[in-house]
Amino acid sequence: MTAAESKPVYELDAARRVVALTIDDGPDPKHTPIVLALLQQYGIRATFFLIGENAAGHPALVREIADRGHHIANHTWTHPDLRELSEGKVRDELERTSDLLHRATGRAPTWFRAPGGDWGSTSLKVAASLGMRPMAWSVDPRDWARPGTTVITDRVLKDVRPGAIVLNHDGGGDRSQTVAALKVYLPVLIDSGYRFTAPPT
Template sequence: MLSHHQFISRRLLLSVAGIGLLSAAGCQLPSHDGGDGAAPAGILPSGPAASTASSPEPTPSASGPLPAQPRAKTNPLFSLAADDRLVALTLDDGPDPAHTPIVLSILEQYRLRATFFLIGENAARQPALVREIAARGHHIANHTWSHPDLRGIPDAKVRDELLRTSDLLGNTTGRTPTWFRAPGGDWSDASLRICAELGMRPMGWSVDPQDWARPGTSLITQRVLQTIGPGSIVLNHDGGGDRSQTIAALRTYLPVLLDEGYRFTAPK
């Protein structure tokens, strides 16, 4: 649990982030989007191992950009450090040519920004769709190349799954992913370490309506609305099968949450 001091510090950071948000110019999605200005509060890692303060300084290089700086291994971020109605929507297992464009249009309609955890082999088949997601202001994140259970494979294979996907997404969008999510949320020590070595941070979730199992639109909607709260990270899927229930649920619960004063951010 947070100590009083930590709590005050986070409130302070939120205040600073709020000022940053107010002064931010040229935000692409201003209406219901938490904006990048809120991200510093949202990405505070939760574990004691999370500090990167002792990371060595990068070695200056005269020839081109520095390589990604290895970070200290962190525990996954399961929720944002928000004490107001700031939440994050994440969409896994795409891009999917049938469902992702519909999800994009819904996000456009409500003017909010999400994080898409893409599977490399899907992204390789849909480069234009990957670029479209990024062009609309959403964050492109790494969800492995082939969606394996990372707990049961050698470290070299884990590294290949992550690195190949980051390379592809970087080459496709011009931006290297900064977030990684293990398939099924099945983290392992190796995947967390390799995630850090590749310059990414791990993101979990705190609201899981199990939409992948297609329990019905009303149940997906109900589970999200009943469990969401300040700082929630919501897991939904735009790929991996028929996602029409997820799409219908998004159309139902997003306007309800916006009416209730929720704002959405894509943590940087």
Template sequence: MTTRITSRRLLLVAAGMSLLGAAAGCKSPWSNDAASSSTGPEAGAGLHEVLVPAGGSPSPSASSSSPVPSPVPPSAAGSASASASSVQPVRKTLSEAESKPVYELDPAQRVVALTIDDGPDPKYTPAVLDLLHQHGIRATFFLIGENAVEHTALVREIADRGHHIANHTWTHPDLRHMSESAVRDELERTSDLLQRTTGRLPTWFRSPGGDWSPVSLKVAADLGLRNMGWSVDPRDWSRPGTPAIIDTILKDVRPGSIVLNHDGGGDRSQTVAALKTYLPALIDSGYVFTAPPN
């Protein structure tokens, strides 16, 4: 029984990695053709993709002895920081639909986006990275600038492992009561640091607390940053207990969910313990994990 379960997990992870590699005939769930027929909390929140079901027929060559696939996609091979000094920032002009917050992916597909906020943290981020590597999962790390500048080697490690790095402001303030110039400083300063550190200019932003304002949406659009919310929040930042975090996620996750977790901002031992349980549980349930392309 253990062998069959392990084999199934590896097959599902491999399927997810194949999907993230933009297999022939498939579009990325993070493509720019935002759905006009969104079922998310806001119009434009849904994103379209045609995906092969994660629980499809196993490959004849698959076996329980197959290695867990690396979460590093081919485009991330080699050190992400190697070209940091040579890459010139290119900010994309966003459409009106792209400028609206995204709260979930296509609910018709059994795919989940795992997002990690408030790091990097020298204690908890490495533990999260090890768990993600164990299960072959790519995640999106929304980094706070003042933490990133103190732990640049850890920022590079996140990028080098193939995860998506995104902007979560410099000091994690409430942007709703700030001037445009102050908001711009929070976002631009963070994007510039992450670009210098990893060689990649961030393309996604999450407002602290999910509290967007007309000003922050305008500034993000000016900086070429799309806005990502979430649809599943276990409130792990409040340390409700590992069982509560696990129960909330397993109860609330559905196809297309964006899950919010934290690796910074305090004691995140409950989050790490919860990840150990709910990640394999979701994989066993046929979910695959996705993150925006790097």
């Protein structure tokens, strides 16, 4: 893996009118199925950054995400601040999650996202040694804070641009505002000529 590949990716090729939709903190038995149905309705492939503990509790949902053609990615086992962990603990967080996702889907994840975007040199080094590239984001509506459906929608539509990587959450709490915002902004982006992509594995 080159030095460039071990640095977080914040956006895709801005020359193309594409957006990458990324969904963090699942799988969640309430919200993930609704998100999957929405993505299917609009023909969108997304990247799901799954927490190992949640994936272990809902293996059928992990398989469904993969079976529907979405990318499965590593978001650690317990969602810690990786900057505060030893190299061994970081490796355990990432390796356990990758092993579980590989067993569940038959594919090893090739992307990793540090919780909170808090990378640190140790997690970047460990992820590279496990064959994963780090993916950040360029559009963060802070939907996890539940600021309201309209606020989430407005923040995405204001900040989105060609090549954007959009951050949303389907796990970690009540994500009904996020689901409602997706129902509003996905068709708006499609109507304005955006296509959705999952970054290459």
